[in-house]
Amino acid sequence: DQFLSYINEDKDNVTNPLLIFVFGIEDTDLVHPFYPEDSKINQNKQRLIYNENIDFYDPEILRWFDSFLKNLNRSDLFMNVQQTYSQWLTIGRLLRGFVTSNKKSVFLSDDDEFFVPENRNQTINAMEQLFQLFKGSNRFQSGSGDDNYRIGFLPDQKTKQIRAFLFTVNMNVTFNSYAVQDAYYNKLQDYFEERLEELRSTEGSNGHVYKQVKHGWFVSPQFLFYDLMREVIRGTYTSLIFSMLFALVVLLLTSGNVLITLYAMTTITFIIADTVAIFVLCGWELNILETIIIIMSVGLSVDFTVHYGVAYIKADWKKNQADIKQSTKNLHLSDGTNHQEESQNHNESLFQRLKRRHQQGNLQRFRRIKNSLTRVGSAVFIAGFTSFLAGVSMAPSKLTSFSQMGFFLMLIMFISWLFATWFFLPLLSFIGPIDRFGDIPFGKLCRCGKLSSPTVIRAVPSGNKQENLNDEQWV
Known part of the structure; x- marks a missing residue:
């Protein structure tokens, strides 16, 4: 229904729309894309670019046009081709009358075949008389009396030489969805390329006719909306x-950790996938506004995840170590600070060694997540809640753009907070980086590999005794 709302105004443009084949003009638009109707900006730009290689007075070119029109008439992709070909035959009969002086031979000739002059000079003279007869008009009346414009020649304003040739047929299709338009357009491209490939196989890639007509193209007013949707x-x-x-680069710079970045990108991917899936379930169809909304979802979904990730990396997990040691024992977590426990049994399997190393880092993960929730958890929730309320205020609007934007804000805020809090943080609690694992040494990279300063030993109070902890201080 949203698709049809753009095109229901004129049903004639949807059922069997016109298709225009153009030869002699390059499919290049030199008009400014943002100001197409501004005469000051476009006054020095040429509106049309002519193909200098094609010669419309060449008899071989006229014969190929005749065979091409006949082939169109045999294809099931088009309709009303006979009307176009009837006007083409009318032009041929007029050319025969201008070239042939014997009137009897004109009447005895076959009217079902297009007349092609013997040489280029005869074609030039006949075309000049043809334009004089119609007083420079590019409209020709067919034998059936149908005077609708279906064939036209574009002469040069100065030299009066023919620079372009075009003709119209009707497409044998009814456009009611983008999928139908896309399938038919691809069939048209394949059909036109097959005709050119047949000509190339006959003459060769440097063939006389092939070099002149290979730059032809087709267009339709109905393709304007299709082109918009495709782009x-x-x-x-x-x-x-x-x-x-871009979000990946920002995450690498802000977090400074490869694993945090990968986990955050995974979370963002799930957020966007769920958001788009809900849009589809709600019946949304891709359009300009929906495209903007989907692109915006990337930036809005990064925010909460980045806050949690940076807080996890910057968490001071070594504070109050003695205070929570007892609680970690109750949770069956290893504090990983007793270096004497690092003596491994060489008979352990690889899986057992990995499991033991993973358990040794559980304390650090637990404390980092607790610290990040304490520091930014409430701020993240309030930020998401205020943005959610902004969407609530826009959702009741009767304007489609405002209501969709409001629904988008509510949805993206809720899903972003949900995944950041209940997926990203649990993921870090299970396989989050510990110590400096996965950190990017920006300081060392900036110093071009210079050695860091000596390790500084500082004492951290832990109950009744002091524990020496090694911290690398980057100067």
């Missing part, structure tokens, strides 16, 4: 990929 779809994927890459 929206392609742009959505492209923008989404670049947004994710």
